[in-house]
Amino acid sequence: xxxxxxxxxxxxxxxxxxxxxxxxxxxxxxxxxxxxxxxxxxxxxxxxxxxxxxxxxxxxxxxxxxxxxxxxxxxxxxxxxxxxxxxxxxxxxxxxxxxxxxxxxxxxxxxxxxxxxxxxxxxxxxxxxxxxxxxxxxxxxxxxxxxxxxxxxxxxxxxxxxxxxxxxxxxxxxxxxxxxxxxxxxxxxxxxxxxxxxxxxxxxxxxxxxxxxxxxxxxxxxxxxxxxxxxxxxxxxxxxxxxxxxxxxxxxxxxxxxxxxxxxxxxxxxxxxxxxxxxxxxxxxxxxxxxxxxxxxxxxxxxxxxxxxxxxxxxxxxxxxxxxxxx
Amino acid sequence: xxxxxxxxxxxxxxxxxxxxxxxxxxxxxxxxxxxxxxxxxxxxxxxxxxxxxxxxxxxxxxxxxxxxxxxxxxxxxxxxxxxxxxxxxxxxxxxxxxxxxxxxxxxxxxxxxxxxxxxxxxxxxxxxxxxxxxxxxxxxxxxxxxxxxxxxxxxxxxxxxxxxxxxxxxxxxxxxxxxxxxxxxxxxxxxxxxxxxxxxxxxxxxxxxxxxxxxxxxxxxxxxxxxxxxxxxxxxxxxxxxxxxxxxxxxxxxxxxxxxxxxxxxxxxxxxxxxxxxxxxxx
Numbered sequence: 001x002x003x004x005x006x007x008x009x010x011x012x013x014x015x016x017x018x019x020x021x022x023x024x025x026x027x028x029x030x031x032x033x034x035x036x037x038x039x040x041x042x043x044x045x046x047x048x049x050x051x052x053x054x055x056x057x058x059x060x061x062x063x064x065x066x067x068x069x070x071x072x073x074x075x076x077x078x079x080x081x082x083x084x085x086x087x088x089x090x091x092x093x094x095x096x097x098x099x100x101x102x103x104x105x106x107x108x109x110x111x112x113x114x115x116x117x118x119x120x121x122x123x124x125x126x127x128x129x130x131x132x133x134x135x136x137x138x139x140x141x142x143x144x145x146x147x148x149x150x151x152x153x154x155x156x157x158x159x160x161x162x163x164x165x166x167x168x169x170x171x172x173x174x175x176x177x178x179x180x181x182x183x184x185x186x187x188x189x190x191x192x193x194x195x196x197x198x199x200x201x202x203x204x205x206x207x208x209x210x211x212x213x214x215x216x217x218x219x220x221x222x223x224x225x226x227x228x229x230x231x232x233x234x235x236x237x238x239x240x241x242x243x244x245x246x247x248x249x250x251x252x253x254x255x256x257x258x259x260x261x262x263x264x265x266x267x268x269x270x271x272x273x274x275x276x277x278x279x280x281x282x283x284x285x286x287x288x289x290x291x292x293x294x295x296x297x298x299x300x301x302x303x304x305x306x307x308x309x310x311x312x313x314x315x316x317x318x319x320x321x322x323x324x325x326x327x
Numbered sequence: 328x329x330x331x332x333x334x335x336x337x338x339x340x341x342x343x344x345x346x347x348x349x350x351x352x353x354x355x356x357x358x359x360x361x362x363x364x365x366x367x368x369x370x371x372x373x374x375x376x377x378x379x380x381x382x383x384x385x386x387x388x389x390x391x392x393x394x395x396x397x398x399x400x401x402x403x404x405x406x407x408x409x410x411x412x413x414x415x416x417x418x419x420x421x422x423x424x425x426x427x428x429x430x431x432x433x434x435x436x437x438x439x440x441x442x443x444x445x446x447x448x449x450x451x452x453x454x455x456x457x458x459x460x461x462x463x464x465x466x467x468x469x470x471x472x473x474x475x476x477x478x479x480x481x482x483x484x485x486x487x488x489x490x491x492x493x494x495x496x497x498x499x500x501x502x503x504x505x506x507x508x509x510x511x512x513x514x515x516x517x518x519x520x521x522x523x524x525x526x527x528x529x530x531x532x533x534x535x536x537x538x539x540x541x542x543x544x545x546x547x548x549x550x551x552x553x554x555x556x557x558x559x560x561x562x563x564x565x566x567x568x569x570x571x572x573x574x575x576x577x578x579x580x581x582x583x584x585x586x587x588x589x590x591x592x593x594x595x596x597x598x599x600x601x602x603x604x605x606x607x608x609x610x
Contacts, residue, residue: 107578248384266414289585289587
């Protein structure tokens with residue numbers, strides 16, 4: 001299989017810039033890693049999941065819906081000049097992306113999302129390139145191309161026709177290493193967190209988690225909304241108009257179910273009027289409501305909300321508490 | 328995994344159509360009725376119980392239930408209570424003004440399941456506006472339904488919507504209609520029934536096998552009305568409830584309309600009671 005050094009990978013990504021708007025993990029000036037263009041920072045593929053959800057390239061925090069000039073017809077935002085090539089999704093991120101692709105396509109196809117998503121190439125990163133070189137689960141699908149790190153190089157594993165086309169154009173060394181050994185190591189990764197989450201889901205759905213528990217979690221919540229902002233399957237948004245002398249712009253911006261006004265109705269009635277109800281909603285939605293609607297959990301254990309929450313009530317932490325107290 | 332490129336939609340899901348307000352009627356000090364025309368007089372294409380997103384540039388959007396029947400063609404009506412920024416701005420508009428419309432959206436009243444049945448249509452406050460769409464539909468399709476009973480409750484005589492139409496329904500042989508108010512302020516010349524709308528239910532003769540009820544009103548009303556309907560023997564799958572106050576973007580994407588696993592904008596706003604009675608936040 002073809003295998004790339006970091007320098008070769010950087011060169012390949014550079015060469016793709018003619019055809020694609022390339023985004024990859026880079027190191028910012030403050031030392032943190034984020035998705036960015038290659039000239040915005042040093043390539044930093046290794047290091048585990050990115051702190052910010054990578055799905056935001058397709059569902060940005062702020063997304064222009066249309067511009068209405070003072071005179072004339074409403075203008076929709078122009079289609080992107082080049083499709084996106086996005087490298088940096090972990091296996092869990094790819095699961096999340098697969099879900100939100102279905103979410104945005106269901107019933108009414110969300111043209112704002114697919115304006116960026118259609119034609120985009122998605123690259124996964126896995127293998128021994130986690131935090132401090134730890135193994136990250138191999139995705140195997142849900143992407144066009146997966147780069148699996150064997151500890152030194154990135155083995156190129158195409159997963160779609162588009163991925164095969166890109167892989168075919170890569171001129172680099174071929175390694176004897178097979179993905180088999182790496183896959184075995186990936187399969188050995190603990191799935192304890194998944195079992196706990198599944199168990200917590202069963203307990204919530206069986207109505208075994210009392211309101212007192214949610215009040216306790218609600219008391220810990222400071223409504224910073226960090227959990228929602230980093231969650232790759234959180235897709236809630238609000239709509240906002242801003243007007244200038246010559247135009248009005250309508251945009252959508254991420255919203256958070258942890259804010260008091262999230263569901264407040266014009267009459268003042270608020271179905272999520274307490275912190276307990278809002279905390280329950282955040283967890284219940286992923287572990288009980290979505291399984292009923294979609295047939296599966298919609299937390300894929302990316303770990304971001306647990307890392308972001310300043311008071312220790314990310315979804316895995318809450319799931320552990322539920323299982324330890326109510327199982 | 329890349330998604331299949333598709334032809335760009337002719338029009339974005341989120342871009343409203345400019346529509347003209349052709350008339351404005353003051354219903355109460357808080358509510359106005361706006362008659363709205365699509366360009367070229369095209370029909371909205373709705374079914375009673377559905378809603379549209381009303382848009383005013385610079386202020387945003389708000390979901391409003393349609394108050395007229397699709398059988399009244401060439402325009403449609405919206406009963407709007409002045410409650411927030413956008414509805415406040417709507418109340419300041421004059422005839423001829425242009426507003427944006429997206430829709431119609433949502434699951435309407437199940438006219439097929441209501442067909443041939445006696446209908447018990449119960450509304451409270453500004454819930455009469457969406458119910459009026461169904462009432463007008465029944466008026467225009469008299470052979471499709473059995474006996475129609477309309478019950479309406481308002482806070483006070485001043486807050487009653489569609490007073491003239493209520494008088495017509497009360498006078499009509501086709502309908503049984505009763506309206507009540509919670510309270511009568513001193514000095515009012517109102518001489519009709521006083522009390523909650525629930526008080527109008529016990530005297531009714533209802534054949535629970537032949538009757539379908541529909542309820543639209545403020546959240547506090549549902550529990551008590553449902554209790555009375557159950558005393559009359561009505562099963563939950565014969566009680567339709569509109570949870571129109573929980574609607575938001577219309578297309579099930581913004582996440583604000585969720586009721587547990589249901590999306591009010593997609594799966595509702597009209598539900599059969601058995602679909603939502605066990606769900607937290609529904610009623």
